[in-house]
Amino acid sequence: MKVQETAPNPLAQGLYDYRIADPAVMVIFGATGDLSGRKLLPALYNLAKQRSLPAGFAVIGAAMSAMTDESFRQTASQKIHQFSRTQPIDDRVLDALLSQLFYVPVDFSKLDDFRSLGRKLQELDATNHIPGNRIFYCATPPQTYQTIALQLQGANLNAGDGYHRIVVEKPFGTDLQSARELTQTLQKSFSEDSVYRIDHYLGKETVQNILAFRFANSIFEPLWTSNLIDSVQITVAEELGIENRGAYYDHAGAMRDIIQNHGLQLVALTAMEPPLAFEANAVRDEKVKVLRSIRPLIGEDIEQSTVRGQFTKGWVLGEQVDGYREEPNVAPDSQTETFAALRLFIDNWRWAGVPFYIRAGKRLPKRVTEIRVQFKRPPHLTFGREAMKEVDPNAITLRIQPEEGISLKFGAKVPSAGLRIRSVTMDFEYITSFLVEAPEAYERLLLDCMIGDPTLFTRADEVEAAWSLVDPIENSWRSGRPPLELYPAGTWGPDAAAKLLQADGREWHRP
Amino acid sequence: MSAVQYPTTLWHAENVSIAEVLAALDEIRRRFAHQEADEGEHPHPRNCVMTLISVAPTEAHEQTAKRTTQMIGTEHPSQAIVIREQQPVEGRLLDAWITTDPDRPKAACGYECEFISLHVYGEAVEHLAPLLDPLLVSGVPTYLWWLGTPPFGKPEILDALHVCDGLVVDSAQFRDPYHSFHRMSDMLKLTHHRMGLADLQWSRLRPWREMIAQFFSPSDRRPFLAGISEVGVDYAGEGRGNRIVASLLTGWMASALGWKLRRATAGTGGVVVAVYAAGNRSVEVEFRSVPKEGLVQGELSAVRIAGVSHGTTYRLGIHHNPDRARASDIDFPERRRQDTGRVLLTMIEIGEGDPLRHIQQLEGQDEVSLLLDLLSTGTHDEVFNRSLAAAEELMEKF
Numbered sequence: 062m063k064v065q066e067t068a069p070n071p072l073a074q075g076l077y078d079y080r081i082a083d084p085a086v087m088v089i090f091g092a093t094g095d096l097s098g099r100k101l102l103p104a105l106y107n108l109a110k111q112r113s114l115p116a117g118f119a120v121i122g123a124a125m126s127a128m129t130d131e132s133f134r135q136t137a138s139q140k141i142h143q144f145s146r147t148q149p150i151d152d153r154v155l156d157a158l159l160s161q162l163f164y165v166p167v168d169f170s171k172l173d174d175f176r177s178l179g180r181k182l183q184e185l186d187a188t189n190h191i192p193g194n195r196i197f198y199c200a201t202p203p204q205t206y207q208t209i210a211l212q213l214q215g216a217n218l219n220a221g222d223g224y225h226r227i228v229v230e231k232p233f234g235t236d237l238q239s240a241r242e243l244t245q246t247l248q249k250s251f252s253e254d255s256v257y258r259i260d261h262y263l264g265k266e267t268v269q270n271i272l273a274f275r276f277a278n279s280i281f282e283p284l285w286t287s288n289l290i291d292s293v294q295i296t297v298a299e300e301l302g303i304e305n306r307g308a309y310y311d312h313a314g315a316m317r318d319i320i321q322n323h324g325l326q327l328v329a330l331t332a333m334e335p336p337l338a339f340e341a342n343a344v345r346d347e348k349v350k351v352l353r354s355i356r357p358l359i360g361e362d363i364e365q366s367t368v369r370g371q372f373t374k375g376w377v378l379g380e381q382v383d384g385y386r387e388e389p390n391v392a393p394d395s396q397t398e399t400f401a402a403l404r405l406f407i408d409n410w411r412w413a414g415v416p417f418y419i420r421a422g423k424r425l426p427k428r429v430t431e432i433r434v435q436f437k438r439p440p441h442l443t444f445g446r447e448a449m450k451e452v453d454p455n456a457i458t459l460r461i462q463p464e465e466g467i468s469l470k471f472g473a474k475v476p477s478a479g480l481r482i483r484s485v486t487m488d489f490e491y492i493t494s495f496l497v498e499a500p501e502a503y504e505r506l507l508l509d510c511m512i513g514d515p516t517l518f519t520r521a522d523e524v525e526a527a528w529s530l531v532d533p534i535e536n537s538w539r540s541g542r543p544p545l546e547l548y549p550a551g552t553w554g555p556d557a558a559a560k561l562l563q564a565d566g567r568e569w570h571r572p
Numbered sequence: 573m574s575a576v577q578y579p580t581t582l583w584h585a586e587n588v589s590i591a592e593v594l595a596a597l598d599e600i601r602r603r604f605a606h607q608e609a610d611e612g613e614h615p616h617p618r619n620c621v622m623t624l625i626s627v628a629p630t631e632a633h634e635q636t637a638k639r640t641t642q643m644i645g646t647e648h649p650s651q652a653i654v655i656r657e658q659q660p661v662e663g664r665l666l667d668a669w670i671t672t673d674p675d676r677p678k679a680a681c682g683y684e685c686e687f688i689s690l691h692v693y694g695e696a697v698e699h700l701a702p703l704l705d706p707l708l709v710s711g712v713p714t715y716l717w718w719l720g721t722p723p724f725g726k727p728e729i730l731d732a733l734h735v736c737d738g739l740v741v742d743s744a745q746f747r748d749p750y751h752s753f754h755r756m757s758d759m760l761k762l763t764h765h766r767m768g769l770a771d772l773q774w775s776r777l778r779p780w781r782e783m784i785a786q787f788f789s790p791s792d793r794r795p796f797l798a799g800i801s802e803v804g805v806d807y808a809g810e811g812r813g814n815r816i817v818a819s820l821l822t823g824w825m826a827s828a829l830g831w832k833l834r835r836a837t838a839g840t841g842g843v844v845v846a847v848y849a850a851g852n853r854s855v856e857v858e859f860r861s862v863p864k865e866g867l868v869q870g871e872l873s874a875v876r877i878a879g880v881s882h883g884t885t886y887r888l889g890i891h892h893n894p895d896r897a898r899a900s901d902i903d904f905p906e907r908r909r910q911d912t913g914r915v916l917l918t919m920i921e922i923g924e925g926d927p928l929r930h931i932q933q934l935e936g937q938d939e940v941s942l943l944l945d946l947l948s949t950g951t952h953d954e955v956f957n958r959s960l961a962a963a964e965e966l967m968e969k970f
Contacts (some may be wrong), residue, residue: 068794069938070785070788070789070797071797071828071829072781072784072785072788072796072797072824072828073785073789073827073955074828074955075954075955076778076781076782076785079785080784081782081785081786081789082789083790083791084790085791109932109933110935112779112782112783112786113932115789115790116786116787116918116928116930117784117921117928119931151935153915153931153933154915154931154932154933156931157930157931157932187925188925188926188928189928190920190922190925190928192790193794323736329802366809380642405930427632494619494621495621495648495948497944497948562837
């Protein structure tokens with residue numbers, strides 16, 4: 062059955078924040094794994110609790126382990142109890158969800174297992190009044206995505222009545238070539254608008270709020286120009302180390318793990334032009350334009366505009382921690398960066414000449430993600446240099462986590478007989494400004510996928526544009542240019558990161 | 573929501589003016605701002621989501637208002653003003669209490685919710701706007717929650733609304749609900765255009781509306797809307813005053829789907845039947861009073877919708893808190909809690925297939941949750957306004 066354009070449901074009008082998905086079956090490949098237990102199943106429970114799962118919605122867990130429906134439900138129940146953001150767990154909601162959880166053992170290399178999965182899907186279509194809608198969620202290592210997609214095609218599970226969507230988690234490839242290969246394979250089985258590349262970062266309310274801040278207000282956008290802005294700093298800092306992910310991280314590093322996706326997404330959201338509407342392709346078109354406008358770093362630019370560092374033993378939050386090379390599953394002579402800093406320029410009319418400084422790292426002093434837009438100083442010091450000596454340039458800081466909010470820094474007169482100006486901030490805090498709680502990113506994104514709204518998912522050309530920027534840097538880094546710099550855990554990265562800005566007459570803002 | 577901890581009173585005075593209350597508030601705010609500032613840092617500005625004014629006609633209402641606003645304040649920075657009318661006493665204007673509840677979230681600046689309780693004597697209660705205006709926090713919405721049966725159309729409520737963005741009432745609490753409901757719907761014609769009207773009963777209907785909307789949401793079921801032939805609404809309590817919620821739900825469907833009311837007649841066994849014209853078809857809505865344990869007067873216990881579309885028959889049944897039938901027999905050893913919430917059971921039958929059961933939570937039916945839900949989106953709700961108008965038309969026929 063083809064999905065037809067129908068008039069809006071008149072009964073849904075006025076149900077604020079209530080987005081109604083059509084009945085569907087979600088197949089979770091890797092259902093017994095960490096992502097499924099920590100994020101997906103708890104998110105589904107919370108969606109059920111908010112009455113956002115339609116009657117008939119069902120989940121099939123698919124993984125290698127031999128398991129029955131009952132044992133999968135037991136496992137799911139335990140994980141939901143342990144990891145749900147809302148507590149205590151409501152038994153009746155949980156029971157209702159569990160009753161629609163099923164398990165089919167699937168060895169990804171066996172086509173027959175996918176055919177068994179197909180029979181279960183058909184059975185659920187009939188009993189649950191589902192018009193063939195399917196979501197295939199790959200909560201599995203990236204190297205399995207291509208196999209899964211091809212087997213789904215082999216078993217003819219990518220076609221038929223209803224919609225057929227596939228969800229894959231980042232990283233989307235490890236470089237431009239592998240990203241293209243992945244896209245090509247996925248597109249053999251699914252059309253691009255049915256491929257949902259999930260980067261949970263984009264599901265965060267505060268990330269979405271960047272767009273609301275910029276495009277729902279008339280007062281800020283006129284300021285968003287190289288005429289007034291001096292520079293932009295983006296910090297994605299974590300106080301944590303690699304948390305037993307050494308085997309993965311030692312091959313990825315900060316550039317692939319953070320900068321290629323989260324970091325460049327934040328650049329795109331900060332710098333993009335207003336989209337025609339908050340609609341999937343309009344938003345993603347504008348993001349891609351930004352990524353393509355970033356001046357590529359090549360040759361000597363890479364040595365002058367990038368910094369890579371690795372943490373050594375140090376103190377974080379009052380505790381002594383090991384260095385990166387002492388972490389499990391990390392090579393003792395590892396050259397992998399746990400810190401990366403870049404200076405980028407966007408070659409378009411709006412941003413010409415404005416440097417974007419991005420830094421991301423592990424074992425920094427605290428967990429914080431923020432975007433700081435720093436404005437130029439006033440062209441003339443009306444109050445004199447002495448009165449203005451404690452005044453920083455105006456800045457708007459978009460705080461993504463943990464103190465989600467926005468600050469505007471400006472100068473104000475100190476109450477006294479004389480005339481002295483100092484910087485003050487005007488704060489908006491997300492947590493205390495609304496009467497509702499923000500949902501978890503996966504809840505938002507799973508529902509978006511069920512509804513068929515890919516706005517907050519990454520499109521293939523975005524992924525490729527990001528890899529096009531990152532690949533030359535990675536290649537240069539692998540050949541030791543610039544050299545890897547060490548920094549003690551608990552500091553803001555190697556000295557070279559500070560020098561990167563000092564060379565421009567600037568310094569990093571302390572978040 | 574956990575039990576509220578009542579903050580201690582910071583300031584109290586009898587027979588004072590609003591100027592004195594304001595001076596006390598200023599001092600409390602100044603003290604808090606300086607306490608919160610780090611050394612060398614300027615004080616953080618005040619943080620406030622809204623001002624919620626509650627008018628409490630009785631002591632019991634006053635307690636409800638205080639308890640509710642303080643529970644809201646534990647999670648959301650706001651200013652709450654509770655007004656209690658007092659019998660006139662010669663020369664006495666008002667008694668006032670100010671309490672605050674400071675909160676210091678881990679990831680945000682500290683803030684302080686303000687609770688101002690005013691006992692207003694004599695005629696001043698008919699001139700609430702000038703009394704309240706100086707107290708209001710600028711730049712945030714102001715809502716007026718009138719507990720009990722508001723004096724719809726009377727000067728005291730109309731005057732108070734001059735400084736408010738929305739009026740919140742609970743038609744479940746009305747004395748003489750039938751007539752009060754009519755007066756409530758007339759309010760929309762009397763007040764300024766910025767004023768929104770909200771009824772907590774409407775908020776209680778939200779899960780029912782969601783379930784009904786959800787059934788018709790898939791594109792292949794959208795044609796079912798044009799095939800609805802029967803609607804049944806079961807509610808608790810006797811008499812026309814207990815049909816407010818049932819009428820609001822019916823008014824909502826009728827106004828959304830363009831049904832025109834033809835007649836409403838009493839049938840046998842206390843059943844009332846309303847007949848709507850939907851194009852060239854008729855839709856029959858049957859209202860039944862059905863006693864059910866645990867429901868308050870007027871509350872819905874079931875909604876049934878049936879119809880036929882292109883030869884396919886369908887039935888949607890939504891039942892409030894049905895007897896528990898466990899959906900699965902598996903035992904979950906880690907479970908420690910019994911059922912906590914109430915639920916809606918949806919039964920779907922399409923064509924010849926077996927009925928599909930779906931259980932969904934019906935959480936948050938207390939005043940705190942309802943107010944939060946309602947005020948988080950504001951009190952201007954065109955769907956409510958048109959549903960109210962359609963419900964009033966229906967109620968008139970009862």
